[in-house]
Amino acid sequence: MSDNWKEIVAEWHSGSAFIGRNPAGANVQIGALDGKPGIGPMEMLLFGLAGCTGMDVISILQKQRQSVESFEVRVRGKRASDYPMVYTEIEVEYILWGEGLSTKFVEQAIELSEEKYCSVGIMLKMAVEKFTSSYRILEPGQSLETVAEM
Template sequence: MKATLDWQDGLEFDATADSGHRVSIDGPPDLGGKNAGFRPMEMMLLSVGGCSAMDVMHILKKSRQDVTGCRIEVEGERAETEPKVFTDIHVQFIVTGRGLSEKHVARAVELSAEKYCSASIMLAKAVNMTHGYTIHEAE
């Protein structure tokens, strides 16, 4: 797996991965950026959320759960001093569907957190990772 970042200007980089997809990464204006893209630490939260979301949705579909929506909110707390690493990350799943089994949702979140999500499991070696879920009945 490989990623390439090409400098554009200031702190802006055009990033490309093996999949061929592109994303802009930039810093805030007070550090010389133009706010033209994601911050690197934001990308880490998105990576955890995306990885976990794919796991949970795959598991719920295999469990024949009638999911109509899924939102993942990832919140990170950072250290006060440099290097301002994440100290805590919480991943919250808001799952909507028809007659969803709480047991199946809880198990999907647990399996993602403990067995499948490479991003969460890797970061959990250095960060306090927590996961939660809420279930909403579809209208």
């Protein structure tokens, strides 16, 4: 198989539950299985986006010697009300904790990810009507609740 191909296997278990497996042996549960909630297929797309852009941004910031202490990527998607109920809007929020993080470097890292490196995000941007992103830089130990109260 060419290096440009990616392959996974999704094995049906019961009801609408599947276990997804990649060639490295990592597994993910798709749908509810044995009373345990799983991840829905449309949520998987959002997870893929968060992971893809998150890996880009943290890698770029580390190369720029930025001291990121903690990092979250939050993704929300609004679905169409009629079938096939595709995403029509996607919002990405990057939340970074660190002392002295450069706004300039954070913005550059996000832009590089969203415009050049994150294939998941670039593909989804072509499919949705509206794709937006924002970021917040917080000091170490600062909670999101504290920021919301400001």
